[in-house]
Amino acid sequence: MYKLHKTQKVPISLQEAWDFLKSPKNLEKMTPKEMGFKIIDGADRETYAGQLITYEVTPLLGIKTKWVSKITQVQHLSHFTDEQLSGPYAFWHHTHFLKEIDGGVIMEDLIYYKVPFGFLGRLVHPIILKPQLEKIFEFRSKKLVALFGEFK
Template identity: 55%
Template sequence: MKLYRLISKQTLPVSKSEAWDFLSNPKNLSTITPDHMGFEILAGGNRAMFPGQIIHYKVTPFSGYSTKWVTEITHVKEGEFFVDEQRFGPYSLWHHKHFLKAIEGGVEMEDIIDYKLPFGILGQLVHPFLVKKQLRQIFTYREQKLAELFGTINTIENQIRFESI
C-alpha cells in the first residue's frame, strides 16, 4: 500500500483570526480553487465549520470527468486547526490537516494531506504525471490567490512538497 503526503506552507500578513475566518468558511473554498476544476458545493457548506459537518462537492478534476466528493470535518480547534477527511470520492484515502500559527507580522498556514490513490499499481503509475501534477497546480493556484487577497510576507518561505510515506 503506497501512501503519499503533500505539505504546503504559506505565510500571510494577516492576523490568525482573519486567516481562520476565511479558511474555516467552506464557501471560500471555491475562491481558492482553480476555475477549471468546476468546483461547486452541493450541500453542507452553509454553516460555520464544526466537527461532524458533512460537505458534498462536485468537482471536475480532469476535462470530461466530473465526480462528487463528500468530506467530513472531523476535528476543529477554533483558530488553530481543522481536519477534513474524504468519505466518498476519487481517493482511497484523503486526510487533510489545516494548521494556523501566529508568526511575527502575520500567520503561517500549513496543510498536510495524507492520501492514497485507487487502482493499486495503476494509481501509483499515474501519480507522478497526473495526480501529483494536478495537486501542485491546485496548491500553487491557492497560494497565488491567497497572496492576491491578503498579500504575502515572504514568498521564499512558501513551499509545496510531496513525500511518499
C-alpha cells in the same frame, strides 16, 4: 500512501485567517476554475466537527464526480481536519493548521492520501496526479497573495 505538505506565510491576523478558513464557501475561491468545483450541500454553516460537505468536482479528463468530506476535528484558531468519505481518492486526510508569527500567520496544509486504481493509480501518480495537486496548491498560494497581500 502519499504525503503533501505545504506552508505559506500570510500578512493577516490569526483571527482573519481563521475567519477565512472556517467558511467552507471560501474553498470555491481557492480552487482553479478548470476543476469545476461546486458546493452542493453542507457549506451553509461555519466549519464544525461532524460537518458533512458535498462538492462536485472535475478532477481529471473532464469527468465529474461527487466528493463528500467530513470535518472530523476543529480546534478554534489552530486547525481543522477534513476527511474524504467518498470521492476521487482512495483515501484523503487533510489538516489545515494556522500559527501566529511576527507580521502574520503561517497557513500549513498536511495531506495524506492514497490514489485509486491500485497499481495503475500509483503508475500515473507522479505523471498526472501529483503535478495536478501541486498546481492546485500553487493556485491557492497565488490566490492568498491576491486576497491578502505578500508576506514581507
